[in-house]
Amino acid sequence: MATLPNPADINPRQVANKSDKKRLLEAIRMTLGVQSPAVRHNTQTFNRNRYAATALLPDYDALKDRARKIKENAIANLPELLRTLEAAVRANGGHFYLAKTAADANRYIRDVLVRHEVKLVVKGKSITSEETRLNHEIEAAGITVAETDLAEFILQVADEQPSHIIAPALHYSRERITALFKRKFTTDLPLDTGEELTKFAREKLRQQFIAADAGISGANFVAADSGSLMLVESEGNIRMTTTLPPLHIAIAGIEKVVPSRTDFGTFIELLPRSGTGQPLTSYVSILHPPLKAESFAAPGKTAKPREFHMVLLDNGRSGMREDPILHEALYCIRCSACLNSCANFETVGGHAFGGETYSGGIGGSWEAGTGTLWNARFSELCTACSRCISNCPVRIDIPWLNENLRQRMNLDQPTSAAKSAFGAMTGSAPEDRRAPLQKQFFGNYETFGRWGTSLASLSNTSMNLPGARAFMESVFGVDRRRTLPPFPKKTWEHLYREEPAPKPAGLQPPLVMLADVFTNYGAPERGMAAIRVLRAIGLDIVLSPAMPDGRAAMSQGMMETARRQANAIAPMLRRYIDEGRKIVVLEPSVLAMLRSDFRHLIDDQTTWTILAENSFEPLEMLWQVAQRENLDLARIFPAGRSKHGSRLFYHSHCQQRTCNSASQTIDVLRAAGFDVVTSSVECCGMAGSFGYKREYYELSVAVGEDLFAQARRADQEGGPRALVASGTSCHEQLFAGMGREVLHPAELLAGCLE
Ligand code: SF4
Ligand code: SF4
Numbered sequence: 001m002a003t004l005p006n007p008a009d010i011n012p013r014q015v016a017n018k019s020d021k022k023r024l025l026e027a028i029r030m031t032l033g034v035q036s037p038a039v040r041h042n043t044q045t046f047n048r049n050r051y052a053a054t055a056l057l058p059d060y061d062a063l064k065d066r067a068r069k070i071k072e073n074a075i076a077n078l079p080e081l082l083r084t085l086e087a088a089v090r091a092n093g094g095h096f097y098l099a100k101t102a103a104d105a106n107r108y109i110r111d112v113l114v115r116h117e118v119k120l121v122v123k124g125k126s127i128t129s130e131e132t133r134l135n136h137e138i139e140a141a142g143i144t145v146a147e148t149d150l151a152e153f154i155l156q157v158a159d160e161q162p163s164h165i166i167a168p169a170l171h172y173s174r175e176r177i178t179a180l181f182k183r184k185f186t187t188d189l190p191l192d193t194g195e196e197l198t199k200f201a202r203e204k205l206r207q208q209f210i211a212a213d214a215g216i217s218g219a220n221f222v223a224a225d226s227g228s229l230m231l232v233e234s235e236g237n238i239r240m241t242t243t244l245p246p247l248h249i250a251i252a253g254i255e256k257v258v259p260s261r262t263d264f265g266t267f268i269e270l271l272p273r274s275g276t277g278q279p280l281t282s283y284v285s286i287l288h289p290p291l292k293a294e295s296f297a298a299p300g301k302t303a304k305p306r307e308f309h310m311v312l313l314d315n316g317r318s319g320m321r322e323d324p325i326l327h328e329a330l331y332c333i334r335c336s337a338c339l340n341s342c343a344n345f346e347t348v349g350g351h352a353f354g355g356e357t358y359s360g361g362i363g364g365s366w367e368a369g370t371g372t373l374w375n376a377r378f379s380e381l382c383t384a385c386s387r388c389i390s391n392c393p394v395r396i397d398i399p400w401l402n403e404n405l406r407q408r409m410n411l412d413q414p415t416s417a418a419k420s421a422f423g424a425m426t427g428s429a430p431e432d433r434r435a436p437l438q439k440q441f442f443g444n445y446e447t448f449g450r451w452g453t454s455l456a457s458l459s460n461t462s463m464n465l466p467g468a469r470a471f472m473e474s475v476f477g478v479d480r481r482r483t484l485p486p487f488p489k490k491t492w493e494h495l496y497r498e499e500p501a502p503k504p505a506g507l508q509p510p511l512v513m514l515a516d517v518f519t520n521y522g523a524p525e526r527g528m529a530a531i532r533v534l535r536a537i538g539l540d541i542v543l544s545p546a547m548p549d550g551r552a553a554m555s556q557g558m559m560e561t562a563r564r565q566a567n568a569i570a571p572m573l574r575r576y577i578d579e580g581r582k583i584v585v586l587e588p589s590v591l592a593m594l595r596s597d598f599r600h601l602i603d604d605q606t607t608w609t610i611l612a613e614n615s616f617e618p619l620e621m622l623w624q625v626a627q628r629e630n631l632d633l634a635r636i637f638p639a640g641r642s643k644h645g646s647r648l649f650y651h652s653h654c655q656q657r658t659c660n661s662a663s664q665t666i667d668v669l670r671a672a673g674f675d676v677v678t679s680s681v682e683c684c685g686m687a688g689s690f691g692y693k694r695e696y697y698e699l700s701v702a703v704g705e706d707l708f709a710q711a712r713r714a715d716q717e718g719g720p721r722a723l724v725a726s727g728t729s730c731h732e733q734l735f736a737g738m739g740r741e742v743l744h745p746a747e748l749l750a751g752c753l754e
Contacts, residue, residue: 007030009160012163046336048274050341053279096312098312113247121143126217148205163359213245216241224260228261233283236283239667252312253315353378362401380406384597410432502535518589547568567601585616588653618746636672637672638675649678685702685703686729722741
């Protein structure tokens, strides 16, 4: 990182393509240095507004199911829908063109404009036209293009690409826009407020609308049966683009076609709420072009007859449709909820977490589908935290897409004797041994945990020898600034065998605690605390053998290793369930494997369903039993007995929240008498191996800053609160950022036992 240039010297376009890893690092540095405050403020505002808006929808889940179904059916029947749409557009009097490639689309549009002797074209926001680089083609034909969306206007002036799907200039603060306009335009106006800037841009744009010969728009949805377009916007510029000039060209990807205009209703409910958190955007237009009303004519001019062209773009989408993984990305309705709920995106925005056109977690699949696989390299910034899945209105499993992209990139790497030997030694499946050493190192955590704990003193001493961290950094990409937790002398399995089990009180259900590898080799005392807490309320609990579950391998795109591990651990756990036990899982990322990710990985889907329905987070289980048995938790775990005090700052794990098993921990702690302040960040930024990696350490720390700031604010009244977190990664991040002990809720409760 030390050789990277000054962020102020980099233009986003220089680093738009990140197939070269160096440029990905430069982009991270650039955005952290220049754009991060504005990106954070704007995305987090959208995110808060979305939570508030969707909470008011009584049928939010049903709406999401309906939206998903519409898109699934539409993509399944796409060839037929396209034929229906073509007939409808032609019957309406419009022209229809199905462009196989971006170049075809550009050529067609340029030819139409040239044929009409267009001098000036006004454009509404269209990411599809960004994908084809339409402006360059039109301008090369000597035609002026005026972007009329305020944000696109700013980007056109700045010569930058969008950094967000719905708010393309969201990385600009008001001050930066003022400075930009002052630099690019001759004006004496102060331009110090949002209103002044908007008025200034509006006056410039009005002249363009009046003079324009043609308007180019996108389309949020296209109805096959009628040829109608749905367009959602905030400024009214799209309405003017599509209604004032005589010539209207709409360009959209083929995935935007839905069967009927009646399908628009579901998306009108979901799209604005998921994007900006508005119940409805200021303008929703449903057009049936070509319009019947006369086009606009400037004073003294005659109105020309209207003409409409529907240009639908394939450009790789048919290939995505056939692709078992990328297929799902075609359901995307481009709402941006996944961007705004992503802690990494919130910190750097789409100029780092994005490619030449598409950004955010879903952007990788779009760049790979419409461009090349390596255009999707930025999807490495997806930590698979899963926060976007439940916020996506069409329920796309974005981390799964990104993990598969990672696998494809691993497979696209040259093989080497060092990688093969290292993989064979550490446990990579043969198919995964092309993966870089860094990925195989983090993907085989279980092996290193086993080796490290079996010779803990030697391992810990070696890690602190001079040169050891430099070696790990250069060979495995482990950033030397990140503190490595020491290996414990005894594993969780070992400690469990040493501790006599009390006679069970017969409370139901009997449990098996999964000895996940992260706790077994990293925090065995934490695991024992959870066992003691569950035993304290009278539950019978045993510990399973420690086995890898596939999480570490999957996060590195080592899918075959993950599949083998998942298929080995699943039957072992299933046997406990068949004996009548429920599973409890301390590490939330492993709980998410059982509840969700195993559906992709294990062959026996019945076993996945059984595991998903019978797996619980320990305090989630405790809360269920306490409610059912009417247990007095303040008597069993009196907060007043805690040597850490009763004032807590609690940060729940991202996957714990996606699994809906976070609120029960807070309920338990409060019922025990603790005063709990909770964090509201989506993710701590550590995210397993992510925060250890040399390339991403700085981003990880920057993401963590929001969490540290919340913890510090909570300390301000009444002094420091005990720091409590449920995930292994969150512990490491909070400890690094706050410099003081971090406890698991179970450790806190165990400390209150007599
Ligand atoms: S899984 Fe997490 S990191 Fe990945 S895109 Fe979704 S929110 Fe972002
Ligand atoms: S993936 Fe889902 S959340 Fe993200 S933009 Fe598409 S529809 Fe919205």
